[in-house]
Amino acid sequence: MIARLSRLLGALGVALGLSLAAPALAAPVNTGHIEADLVARDSWAVPGSTIYVAVTQKIDKGWHTYWRNSGDSGEATSIDWTLPAGWTAGDIVWATPHRQPTGPLMNYGYADKVVLPVPINVPVSAKPGETVTLKADVLFLVCADICIPENAKLELAVEVRDEAPEPNWRTGRLVADALTAAPKSAGLDAVFQASEAGLKLAVTGAPLKGGQFPEAYFFPFDGTLIDHAGKQTVEAGPDGVTLTIPAGVALKSGQIPEDVGGVLSIGDQAFEIVAKAGTMPAAAAGMGVPAAKAPSGGGGGSDGVALAILFAFVGGLILNLMPCVFPVLSMKAASLAGHAQDPREARTQGLAFLAGVLVTFLALAGALIAARAAGQAVGWGFQLQSPAVVGVLSLVMLLTALNLSSVFEVGTSVQGAGQGLASKNGLAGSFFTGVLAVVVAAPCTAPFMAPAIGVALTQPAIGSLAIFLFLGLGLAAPYVAISFSPALLRRFPRPGPWMDVLKKVLAFPMYGAAAWLVWVFSLQAGSPGLALLLACALVVAFAAWLFGLSQRQATPRLRWMAGGAAVLTAVAVIAVMIPLAKGGAAPSAGSVTSEVASAELASEPWSPERVAALRAEGRPVFVNFTAAWCVTCQVNDKVALSTQPVADAFKTANAVYMVADWTNRNAEIAQTLAEHGRAGVPLYLVYGAKGGEAVILPQLLTPGAVTEAIEAAALR
Amino acid sequence: MSLTRRLLVAAAPILSLAPSLALAAPAPAFSVKDADGKTRSLSEFKGKTVVLEWVNEGCPYVKKHYSGNMQALQKAATADGVVWLSVVSSAPGEQGYFADGAAAKKWAAANKAAPSAILLDPDGKMGMAYGAKTTPHMYVIDKTGQLVYQGGIDDKPTNKVEDIKGAKNYVTAALADVKAGRKPVVAVSRPYGCSVKYKA
Numbered sequence: 001m002i003a004r005l006s007r008l009l010g011a012l013g014v015a016l017g018l019s020l021a022a023p024a025l026a027a028p029v030n031t032g033h034i035e036a037d038l039v040a041r042d043s044w045a046v047p048g049s050t051i052y053v054a055v056t057q058k059i060d061k062g063w064h065t066y067w068r069n070s071g072d073s074g075e076a077t078s079i080d081w082t083l084p085a086g087w088t089a090g091d092i093v094w095a096t097p098h099r100q101p102t103g104p105l106m107n108y109g110y111a112d113k114v115v116l117p118v119p120i121n122v123p124v125s126a127k128p129g130e131t132v133t134l135k136a137d138v139l140f141l142v143c144a145d146i147c148i149p150e151n152a153k154l155e156l157a158v159e160v161r162d163e164a165p166e167p168n169w170r171t172g173r174l175v176a177d178a179l180t181a182a183p184k185s186a187g188l189d190a191v192f193q194a195s196e197a198g199l200k201l202a203v204t205g206a207p208l209k210g211g212q213f214p215e216a217y218f219f220p221f222d223g224t225l226i227d228h229a230g231k232q233t234v235e236a237g238p239d240g241v242t243l244t245i246p247a248g249v250a251l252k253s254g255q256i257p258e259d260v261g262g263v264l265s266i267g268d269q270a271f272e273i274v275a276k277a278g279t280m281p282a283a284a285a286g287m288g289v290p291a292a293k294a295p296s297g298g299g300g301g302s303d304g305v306a307l308a309i310l311f312a313f314v315g316g317l318i319l320n321l322m323p324c325v326f327p328v329l330s331m332k333a334a335s336l337a338g339h340a341q342d343p344r345e346a347r348t349q350g351l352a353f354l355a356g357v358l359v360t361f362l363a364l365a366g367a368l369i370a371a372r373a374a375g376q377a378v379g380w381g382f383q384l385q386s387p388a389v390v391g392v393l394s395l396v397m398l399l400t401a402l403n404l405s406s407v408f409e410v411g412t413s414v415q416g417a418g419q420g421l422a423s424k425n426g427l428a429g430s431f432f433t434g435v436l437a438v439v440v441a442a443p444c445t446a447p448f449m450a451p452a453i454g455v456a457l458t459q460p461a462i463g464s465l466a467i468f469l470f471l472g473l474g475l476a477a478p479y480v481a482i483s484f485s486p487a488l489l490r491r492f493p494r495p496g497p498w499m500d501v502l503k504k505v506l507a508f509p510m511y512g513a514a515a516w517l518v519w520v521f522s523l524q525a526g527s528p529g530l531a532l533l534l535a536c537a538l539v540v541a542f543a544a545w546l547f548g549l550s551q552r553q554a555t556p557r558l559r560w561m562a563g564g565a566a567v568l569t570a571v572a573v574i575a576v577m578i579p580l581a582k583g584g585a586a587p588s589a590g591s592v593t594s595e596v597a598s599a600e601l602a603s604e605p606w607s608p609e610r611v612a613a614l615r616a617e618g619r620p621v622f623v624n625f626t627a628a629w630c631v632t633c634q635v636n637d638k639v640a641l642s643t644q645p646v647a648d649a650f651k652t653a654n655a656v657y658m659v660a661d662w663t664n665r666n667a668e669i670a671q672t673l674a675e676h677g678r679a680g681v682p683l684y685l686v687y688g689a690k691g692g693e694a695v696i697l698p699q700l701l702t703p704g705a706v707t708e709a710i711e712a713a714a715l716r
Numbered sequence: 717m718s719l720t721r722r723l724l725v726a727a728a729p730i731l732s733l734a735p736s737l738a739l740a741a742p743a744p745a746f747s748v749k750d751a752d753g754k755t756r757s758l759s760e761f762k763g764k765t766v767v768l769e770w771v772n773e774g775c776p777y778v779k780k781h782y783s784g785n786m787q788a789l790q791k792a793a794t795a796d797g798v799v800w801l802s803v804v805s806s807a808p809g810e811q812g813y814f815a816d817g818a819a820a821k822k823w824a825a826a827n828k829a830a831p832s833a834i835l836l837d838p839d840g841k842m843g844m845a846y847g848a849k850t851t852p853h854m855y856v857i858d859k860t861g862q863l864v865y866q867g868g869i870d871d872k873p874t875n876k877v878e879d880i881k882g883a884k885n886y887v888t889a890a891l892a893d894v895k896a897g898r899k900p901v902v903a904v905s906r907p908y909g910c911s912v913k914y915k916a
Contacts, residue, residue, distance in 0.1 A: 072849040072850065074910075078874070105849055105911045143911075146775075146811045147777075149776050253904045
């Protein structure tokens with residue numbers, strides 16, 4: 001009885017001691033640029049077993065630490081253990097590294113956050129009931145432009161118990177997930193051939209069967225084997241991949257290793273491999289360089305293209321209903337109204353509009369394809385990531401609005417057109433309307449359109465241009481259809497004063513579009529740029545008024561006024577372009593953010609690592625890929641995401657709302673969009689609480705759809 | 717220097733980094749101003765063993781070896797008739813950049829560094845031609861102008877001063893081999909340290 005009581009008291013004491021001591025022992029250490037901690041997978045240690053503990057690193061933005069082969073420079077994280085007698089630590093289980101280019105060099109390591117588990121062998125002699133302290137003296141080399149060695153002395157108290165182990169309620173999941181995610185050998189066969197020119201590496205096996213893996217990359221354990229900064233060329237085969245990698249210093253000097261070990265990353269998965277010298281298996285090559293990752297669902301073959309073309313056409317049609325196209329619709333509506341009573345003229349105008357749409361779609365697509373071929377992480381709508389383009393576009397919108405307000409006239413007036421007078425200027429106007437529709441509408445990827453563009457960007461140039469062509473046909477189709485249908489045209493009322501009123505009313509969506517673009521510009525270029533743009537807008541408006549004045553005077557001696565106005569306009573536009581081209585053309589990613597977060601819903605900035613960490617905690621995550629220049633995104637934010645039911649749903653589900661802001665260029669976001677078969681925003685991803693694939697929400701949100709998705713995510 | 721080599725050296729910055737050089741091949745020629753403003757080139761050291769040491773005074777790994785190790789190596793080598801050139805390829809604005817020769821000499825004096833010369837390579841041409849990746853990154857060129865060693869300074873790739881003791885110094889070994897008329901046993905090793913701060 002007394003013995004039992006004392007054991008109980010002892011256990012209580014241990015529990016009390018632990019509860020008091022544990023937080024102090026397990027407190028994270030901030031070493032300057034890293035917050036490090038030593039955490040456990042298991043709640044206690046069983047004699048004669050292996051437990052896993054992990055060193056976690058929260059790394060300051062812009063800084064990184066290193067993998068076991070740090071690449072061209074740097075140094076791997078190292079741990080010096082001080083353990084109780086009989087306890088031994090194994091090697092670090094390294095997470096898959098990321099490439100970190102620094103100038104002409106290439107390093108391998110980790111940014112933001114990494115969990116490095118270590119197996120610890122518990123001796124059979126460990127006594128149940130005792131609490132031991134594991135001490136880790138961890139050395140991190142943490143680098144941004146410069147490198148700083150940082151040191152953390154970490155401790156973790158571990159209780160020994162003689163009962164089946166349970167996961168640690170607080171940190172168990174984190175360590176277990178890191179162990180799951182770490183690259184493992186998955187029965188892959190690897191063969192290499194090495195020469196002074198380089199390394200050829202063929203990997204085959206079940207996980208690689210039938211795949212493409214354009215992002216395949218080999219991280220060697222040895223730091224002298226390959227040229228880390230060199231390009232690794234991938235060739236796909238039916239059963240695997242073959243990589244061709246330029247030689248590093250060892251191979252160059254003829255030191256051919258017996259075997260080649262390392263990690264093969266294929267994008268979202270990574271495997272540990274050990275390659276033996278031998279002949280390259282045929283099953284690992286012969287299918288050429290894999291295309292960039294195809295979207296899930298849409299195949300890469302010709303069926304995929306055919307389907308994508310269909311989607312593109314439907315997407316183009318639907319694009320007409322997207323909020324961003326409304327201002328341009330108003331121009332088209334005004335023009336249609338004017339030509340409705342002259343079928344021939346209406347047809348020509350419709351075709352000119354179609355030509356404007358198609359030429360612009362193809363030009364934009366060509367530029368996008370060229371930029372991507374040059375290795376730039378750009379996506380659909382990329383033109384609006386340049387403040388210079390946005391600034392000029394806002395001035396164009398302003399001019400168009402002023403024109404609709406009859407401040408000045410371009411070519412034939414609406415009244416003139418109504419009398420059936422065709423003119424070249426009128427055609428140019430229709431063509432220009434088409435151009436403007438595409439430039440402004442393109443970033444609002446509509447439903448159907450998004451997967452189509454995703455497929456388009458993975459196709460050879462001809463295939464992608466075909467897809468873009470059909471997108472344009474879809475966008476222009478309603479107008480062309482109306483302008484070719486006398487029956488529909490007859491429904492338009494006869495020309496008259498009502499047209500002038502309509503035109504002036506329709507000027508206001510254009511003013512709205514100009515105001516929106518100015519707002520986007522202010523997020524990209526900041527308030528000094530905004531002041532400049534507003535000044536330019538003033539000059540442009542004044543010039544337009546002068547021009548209109550000279551048109552109305554119609555006296556030859558006043559013609560100089562038109563010339564003067566034109567010069568002023570040019571000066572104003574140049575004044576915007578020069579400072580923007582010099583300084584503000586490419587603000588660094590993250591330096592500005594659009595205020596897309598609503599008042600009700602607290603948001604976090606998106607990062608893949610943060611998503612992984614939150615999922616490890618078992619929380620549902622909603623990621624909003626958005627941009628200030630994406631009107632669909634803004635509408636969704638206001639209509640669906642900023643509503644009280646959605647905020648309540650997030651709270652109930654303990655879900656996290658993350659915003660990935662693509663207003664400015666961001667390669668990481670572009671890549672994630674591509675992984676989901678998208679080339680542009682919006683994209684809404686909902687990750688469930690229990691892991692698994694993310695669910696993609698439609699591009700037009702309703703509060704109900706979001707609430708349902710969040711509720712479902714809490715359960716899956 | 718042959719036309720091809722001249723072209724290669726000139727093209728090096730464009731071809732990004734010339735990957736690591738083949739061994740037992742002529743070392744790339746260079747023509748770089750030293751801390752005294754004098755132009756130094758490889759050809760003037762013909763008949764002498766030359767050590768190239770890439771340096772960045774702010775790098776923790778350089779600091780580790782300048783705790784006395786590097787200076788001792790420099791003194792021993794130069795006393796033996798070896799030409800020791802410390803090369804600074806840091807670009808303006810980057811860590812380790814010296815605004816002028818005076819700044820470089822001031823640093824050398826404060827640290828009792830004893831190279832034969834400090835070469836200032838702010839545009840990174842010489843560094844790129846050699847494929848210098850880290851500070852320190854060491855190269856040994858024999859009397860005939862052949863590159864016989866390239867890589868790390870020793871076999872303990874850490875930034876801890878206490879690791880110098882007990883490390884195998886590859887440069888000392890290579891110099892001993894060259895002096896004895898042998899090819900160095902370890903001719904290539906993995907350089908370690910901070911990245912060379914080339915201009916972006």
